[in-house]
Amino acid sequence: MSEGIIYWLQQALNALQLGSIYALIALGYTMVYGILTMINFAHGDVFMIGAFFCFLLSSTLNLTFVPTLLLTMIGTAILGVLIERLAYKPLRQAPRVSAIITALGVGMFLENFTLALAPYPKHIPMLLENVTWNFYGITLSSIQLVIISLSLGLMLLLDYIVQRTTIGMAMRAISWDKTFVPLMGIPVDFIISITFAIGAGLAGAAGTMYALAYPVIDPYMGIMVGWKAFICAVVGGIGNIRGAMAGAFILGTVEIMVVAFFPSTFRDFVAFTLLMVLIMVRPYGILGKPRIQKV
Amino acid sequence: MNKNTNLQLEVCNLEVHYDGIQALHGVSFTINKGEIVTLIGANGAGKSSILRAISGITPFNGDIIFEGQNLKSVPAHAIVGLGIAHVPEGRGVFGNLTVKENLQLATWQRKDKEAINSDYEHIFTLFPKLKLRARQLAGTLSGGEQQMLVVGRALMSRAQLLLLDEPSMGLAPKLVQDIFSIIQEINAAGTTVLLVEQNANMALRIATRAYVLEVGHVVLTGSGLDLLGNPRIKAAYLGT
């Protein structure tokens, strides 16, 4: 193969890795928005807490990769449910801006709580043996392989849950109109909790995988990644699950391509500009559709 | 107290408030097992508020007793489990779900898989249109088809008491006839019906008993046929 093709395939692989992590986080934003029309701005910090859970489990308790991942996901899922119950639920009838401010507050609480306990960046131990394979000049590392395949697996599982199970059906019904869902005998609060648990659990998985790829973590790591994942969700069409995945892989690709052509300091500037243009052209996102306001 | 063993629902001194506006001022009425009871009243009289209080989606003062159990502190989703199904006013289909999924949603609390499957067939024989559209998104159905879907969906929960809020709204005359005969069919099969209708004429014809509501008060009650012949009702609601 020519050098050019090899170079671009290598970049595509890198974009896939980055996009996978964004996608796992973007799904949490879009699911919560779909069901509550609320932007959970604390979600990026749940991802950060996931990375810290991963640190605690792997370095303090010496657990291996699989139990670390599973327990991190369970831990962040519980955190997500607690955040909704304690901070958002009391404000469900309040003006929307109150819920947004509260979400920002929850995010700052999580950052500063973590900062108080962990004032210095933490190093995650090697959870996976780092093997690299070479195919015709394209290198693939074991960490990349795990991140990409695990993320895709989780996304397929989520898509199955949402499209094929009764819980997913109830989530979709709530996102259409909450008022009549109880008339089906469905406890809406329970479905909302499940949604937060799934979204936060995926953020926990993203935190673990991020820590695999970039093993130095700090309490503010969730802010930038969180914003980017949020933008992925908006670009894909907020509330639309497949859209969030598409948006994440677009952003991953854009970022990798920018770095390939420009100095790396241009990355976020160019990426955000491109996304803004995309939103101007398609205000409802790639897969989002405007819906006629119901009475 | 009422010694009637046939009593299914008892509403006592029902009051509903919305942000300071009082919509119901102490409404009381009863429904016996197997009846079709209809509520008649002008726009804004409070008919829908009564149904929403019974099904638990609107808070209320007073008492609503269903089969001996006070519904006051029972959440709406659990009321469905007790055997009350509510077809809300306007078309409450979930437009982003298929017709079949809409029906399936109402079986959330049921575990009897085989009976559920035969109930789908039953709904599809009542409303053959729905069978043709089973895999289509409910939002793409015509208004009349959506109305059939919400009635069919309510039946999927196998309720003992069916609350119907203007099921004939926006339907062509032929379909109105169909809906009314289906209501009678459902009733004949053993389901009690509380029916709210603008079409007072047809509602009174099929009703065992009726209550007339004016600005949040019950002002008149009687059998369907009595009220059909009542001059006051004729003038106010039947336009004859």
Ligand SMILES: Nc1ncnc2c1ncn2[C@@H]1O[C@H](COP(=O)(O)OP(=O)(O)OP(=O)(O)O)[C@@H](O)[C@H]1O
């Ligand atoms: N969510 C609400 N907020 C404020 N007021 C409400 C609300 N719902 C109903 N009302 C008021 O309560 C009163 C009774 O309303 P309700 O919907 O029960 O009337 P209705 O008899 O069903 O009328 P219609 O025949 O037009 O459906 C009306 O004056 C209405 O404006």
Ligand SMILES: [Mg+2]
């Ligand atoms: Mg009404």
